[in-house]
Amino acid sequence: MIVLLIALALAIFLLPNLWAQWVLKRHTKGRNDYPGTGAELASHLLRRFDLKNVGVEVSEQGDHYDPIDRVVRLSPDHFNGRSLTAVTVAAHEVGHALQHAEGYAPLIARSRMVGVAQKAEKLGALLMMAAPFLFLLTRLPGSLAAVIAVAVISFGTAAVVHLVTLPVEFDASFNRALPLLKEYVPPSDMTGARHVLTACAFTYVAASLASILNLGRWLMILRR
DSSP: OOOEEEEHHHHHHHHHHHHHHHHHHHTTTOOTTSSSSHHHHHHHHHHHHTTTTOOEEEEESOOOTTTTTTTEEEEEHHHHHHSSHHHHHHHHHHHHHHHHTTOOOHHHHHHHHHHHHHHHHHHHHHHHHHHHHHHHHHTTTHHHHHHHHHHHHHHHHHHHHHHHHHHHHHIIIIIIIHHTTTSSGGGGGHHHHHHHHHHHHHHHHHHHHHHHHHHOOOOOOOOO
C-alpha cells in the first residue's frame, strides 16, 4: 500500500510538471510581431499600475515575485524572450505584485507561512529519521509518540501552505494576467496564453496533492 502511494505521488507530481514544461516550450518561439520582451512588458505593467517601488530583475532561481524585496524576477529566457511564454509568465508575476499592492489576503498569508513551513518540513523529516534513536536513548514513555506527532504537524504545515498557494496562483493567472494579456497579444494567441497559465497552475495543484499524500503516507506508517 505504501509503495502504491509513493508511486501515485510521483505520478501526480511528475506528469503535470512534464506537461507544463512541454506547454511552456511549445510557446517559446520568438515573435517579431510582439512589441517587447517579458521584462519590458513587466516594467510597462508596473508603471501602468503605478507600482514604482517594484523592480524587475533577471534571475537564475526561476520566475517569481518577491514580496520582501518587492521585485518581479524572471528567468533569462523569459526576461529577454519575445515569445508568448515570456510575456505570459511576466504578466503572471506582475499579477502577484498587484495582489501585494492590494493586500490580497491569501498572498499575505502565504508569505508569512512559507518561511515557517520550510523550516517545519525540514524539522519534520529530521525528527522522523531521529525518532527511533531518540526512543532508544531516552526510553521515556510516550517520547516516540511525541516526537512523531511534532513531525507530522510539521508536514501538515507544509501541506497547508501548498493549499493556500492555489488561490494565490489561480487569481494571479486568470483574474489578473489573462485579462491584461488580452490587451497586449493578438486574439489568436489567447488560447495559447491560457494553456501556459493552466500548465503553470497545474504544477501547484500537483505539489499540493503530493504534499497531502506525503502526510497521509506518514500517518499510515504511524498506524502500524
